[in-house]
Amino acid sequence: MGRITLEDGSRVAVIGGGPAGSFCAYFLLTFAERADLSLHVDIYEPRDFRKPGPAGCNMCGGIVSESLVQALAVEGIHLPSSIVQRSIDSYVLHTDDESLRIETPLREKRIAALHRGGGPRDVKALAWRGLDAYLLDLAQERGAKVRPIRVSEVGWEDGRPQVRLDGAAETYDLLVGATGVNSTGWQLFERLGLGARSPETTKTYVTEISLDDETITRHFGSSMHVFLLELPRLDCAAIIPKGNFLTVCLLGKDIDRELIRTFFASPAVRRCFPPGWDPSEGACHCSPKINVGEATRPFMDRVVLVGDCGVTRLYKDGIGASYRTARAAARTAVFSGVSAADFDRHYWRLYRSIARDNRYGHVIFGTLHGVKRMRPLLRGVMKMAGAEQAAARAARRMSIVLWDMFTGSAPYREIFFRTLDPRFLARFAWESAAVVTSDGGRRNGVTGHG
Amino acid sequence: MGEGALGTEYRDGEVICRQGDPGDRMYVVQAGRALVVYEANGREIQLTELSAGDVFGEMAIFDRKPRSATVRAKGPARVLTLDKRAFLRGVHEDPSLAYRILREMSQRVRRLSEEVSRLKQSPGVRAMTSDERRYVLVLPHEQAGLCELLSRALAQEPAIEVVLDRRVGERRQRAEGQTPDRRRTDRRRSAQGATIHIGQR
Known part of the structure; x- marks a missing residue:
C-alpha cells in the first residue's frame, strides 16, 4: 500500500469540539507549523460551551489532574484563574467513621477544579469560563475553524472521507473522531466502515450544588473530598469544590434516586456540610456515560478516533487521556502519515498502553471495593x-x-x-x-x- | 491571587531554588516576576529576569548537576513546580514534549552567544588565552575615575583586568534596529542597574 500523507493544503475534519477534538486540532496545527506544512482544520461542534446548563455542558466532574496541569505547562498552555475556579492541593478521605486529610509532599496547588461548559443550569453569573470553550479558543487561535453544525451523515469520495451537510458535502484528507461516548458519534464511524467494537460504558451521576464561596471555602477548602462508604451499589463518590458550586460525582452500579438520597443523608456527608443544609436545593444533575472499556482498533485509512470514543483512563483523568491520545494522533498524522499502517505503528502503542494500564486500574479499584467492605x-x-x-x-x-x-x-x-x-x-x-x-x-x- | 491560582505563591525576595542545590524539579512562572542571580565570591550577579510563561530549572534535570543559579521572586510571584520524573516519563513516551524546552534553551544559547560576542568586541576587552587573566571587572561608563584607580591598584595582579563599560550608547543605537522581543530583553538587562560585572574566564 502506498503512503498516505498530509500535504500542503490538506484538509482535516475534527468531529467534536470537546477537549479531545480541540487538543487534536491544536496539535495538528502546532506540529504542521513546525514541519512547515499548511493545513486546513475544521472542528464540527454544534454546542456553545459558553452557555450555562445542558446546552453548553459536556457532563464531567471537571478536574484537571496534576499530571495534565504539568504537561500543559510544559507545552506552554497555562490554565488561567479565569477558568480554574479552585486550585486543589489536598484531598480528604471520608469513611463512615472518620475523615483524613492527605496532602502532597510539596503542598502545592497543582490540580484544577473547573467547569467544562458555561456552568450549571442555575448559575447566576458567568464569573468563570469553561475549559471546553477555552481549549476551543486555543485551537481557533492556532488557525482551526469552528463550524457550529451537528454532523449526521458521512461517507467517502474518491477514497477520502466526506462530511455531508444539508445541500453540501466537504471532502477531507483526514477525519478525526472526537465525539465522546455521550452522543451518537459512533454511528458515523460505523458508516465509514470502521469495523471496531464500540467502547464499553457505565453510567455515573453528577450533580452541582449551589453554595456561596465563603461556605465552600470554610467547609471544603482547597481539598477534593473522596467518600468510601458502606453503601450498597456505591463504589466511590467525590465532592469537588469550585467557585460557587460543589460538583458531586457518584460512581457505582444502577445509581438511582434512592441511592443518591442515602448518600446525601449519610453521616460522613452530613458532617462536611453546614448544619441544616438541604441537599435537594438548587441541583443541576445528569447521568453521563463514561468509558470503562476501550474501542478496539480505533483507526483506518484517513480516519482516527481520539479521546473517550476510543480509550480513556479508568474513572480518572479523562481529560488527560484526551490530551495524550489527541497529541499522539496529531503527531502521527503530521510526521508519519494518515494510513491505518501509520496509526498502527505510531498511535496504537500509546492507545494500547492506556488500555493495558486500565487492566491494573480494574484490579486496584476491585481491591479497594473489597477493602471497603x-x-x-x-x-x-x-x-x-x-x-x-x-x-x-x-x-x-x-x-x-x-x-x-x-x-x-x-x-x-x-x-x-x-x-x-x-x-x-x-x-x-x-x-x-x-x-x-x-x-x-x-x-x-x-x-x-x- | 484568588482561589483558582495554580502553583506556589512566593513573597518578594523569597528564594524559589538555590544555586548548588540538587535539581530534582523544574519550574514555570505562572504570574509575577523572578530574578535569576549567580552567586560568586560572596557577590551576586543578576543574569536575567523571568516573567509569566518562562520555564527555569530545566538544566539540572538534563545534566543532573546542581542548580547553576539562584532564582528568587521579584515582587509577589506564583510558580508551578514540575516533577522531574513525570516530565522525563512524558518525554520518554513522546520526545516531542521536550520541543518547547529545547526551543527556549536554543534561544538562551543564542542570547549568550551574542552577549559573549559583544563583550569580546567591546573596547578595552581583548581576546585572552587561558594562561592570561582569569577575571574581568566591568565598571559602568560613568565610573571612569574608579576604573582608573582600580586599574592602577590591580596592575600587578595578572588574574584581574579592570575595564570600563562603554556599551550603553552603542546598545541603545543597536536596539533601534531590533525586534520588540530583543528590545524588551535589553531593557530588562539595563534596568538591572548592574554596576560591576565579574566574568570568570
Whole structure:
C-alpha cells in the first residue's frame, strides 16, 4: 500500500469540539507549523460551551489532574484563574467513621477544579469560563475553524472521507473522531466502515450544588473530598469544590434516586456540610456515560478516533487521556502519515498502553471495593495514612498510593506495583491487625479539614 | 491571587531554588516576576529576569548537576513546580514534549552567544588565552575615575583586568534596529542597574 500523507493544503475534519477534538486540532496545527506544512482544520461542534446548563455542558466532574496541569505547562498552555475556579492541593478521605486529610509532599496547588461548559443550569453569573470553550479558543487561535453544525451523515469520495451537510458535502484528507461516548458519534464511524467494537460504558451521576464561596471555602477548602462508604451499589463518590458550586460525582452500579438520597443523608456527608443544609436545593444533575472499556482498533485509512470514543483512563483523568491520545494522533498524522499502517505503528502503542494500564486500574479499584467492605482493612488504610501524615519525615507509602489513585496522577501500573512493596504490605498488615486486636472503638475525628 | 491560582505563591525576595542545590524539579512562572542571580565570591550577579510563561530549572534535570543559579521572586510571584520524573516519563513516551524546552534553551544559547560576542568586541576587552587573566571587572561608563584607580591598584595582579563599560550608547543605537522581543530583553538587562560585572574566564 502506498503512503498516505498530509500535504500542503490538506484538509482535516475534527468531529467534536470537546477537549479531545480541540487538543487534536491544536496539535495538528502546532506540529504542521513546525514541519512547515499548511493545513486546513475544521472542528464540527454544534454546542456553545459558553452557555450555562445542558446546552453548553459536556457532563464531567471537571478536574484537571496534576499530571495534565504539568504537561500543559510544559507545552506552554497555562490554565488561567479565569477558568480554574479552585486550585486543589489536598484531598480528604471520608469513611463512615472518620475523615483524613492527605496532602502532597510539596503542598502545592497543582490540580484544577473547573467547569467544562458555561456552568450549571442555575448559575447566576458567568464569573468563570469553561475549559471546553477555552481549549476551543486555543485551537481557533492556532488557525482551526469552528463550524457550529451537528454532523449526521458521512461517507467517502474518491477514497477520502466526506462530511455531508444539508445541500453540501466537504471532502477531507483526514477525519478525526472526537465525539465522546455521550452522543451518537459512533454511528458515523460505523458508516465509514470502521469495523471496531464500540467502547464499553457505565453510567455515573453528577450533580452541582449551589453554595456561596465563603461556605465552600470554610467547609471544603482547597481539598477534593473522596467518600468510601458502606453503601450498597456505591463504589466511590467525590465532592469537588469550585467557585460557587460543589460538583458531586457518584460512581457505582444502577445509581438511582434512592441511592443518591442515602448518600446525601449519610453521616460522613452530613458532617462536611453546614448544619441544616438541604441537599435537594438548587441541583443541576445528569447521568453521563463514561468509558470503562476501550474501542478496539480505533483507526483506518484517513480516519482516527481520539479521546473517550476510543480509550480513556479508568474513572480518572479523562481529560488527560484526551490530551495524550489527541497529541499522539496529531503527531502521527503530521510526521508519519494518515494510513491505518501509520496509526498502527505510531498511535496504537500509546492507545494500547492506556488500555493495558486500565487492566491494573480494574484490579486496584476491585481491591479497594473489597477493602471497603472489610472494616479492619479500611481502618488499617486510614491508620497507616494518618500516621504518615502526622510524622513529618515518615515514608508516605499509603498516602502516595491513595493520592495517585484518587487524583489520577500516576499510571495504575505504577500504583499497583507500589502496593506490592514488602514494606507497604508489612505496614498495612500491621496496622490492620492492630485494629482487629485493639479494644478499640472507632477513632473519630477529622484531621485538619479545609 | 484568588482561589483558582495554580502553583506556589512566593513573597518578594523569597528564594524559589538555590544555586548548588540538587535539581530534582523544574519550574514555570505562572504570574509575577523572578530574578535569576549567580552567586560568586560572596557577590551576586543578576543574569536575567523571568516573567509569566518562562520555564527555569530545566538544566539540572538534563545534566543532573546542581542548580547553576539562584532564582528568587521579584515582587509577589506564583510558580508551578514540575516533577522531574513525570516530565522525563512524558518525554520518554513522546520526545516531542521536550520541543518547547529545547526551543527556549536554543534561544538562551543564542542570547549568550551574542552577549559573549559583544563583550569580546567591546573596547578595552581583548581576546585572552587561558594562561592570561582569569577575571574581568566591568565598571559602568560613568565610573571612569574608579576604573582608573582600580586599574592602577590591580596592575600587578595578572588574574584581574579592570575595564570600563562603554556599551550603553552603542546598545541603545543597536536596539533601534531590533525586534520588540530583543528590545524588551535589553531593557530588562539595563534596568538591572548592574554596576560591576565579574566574568570568570
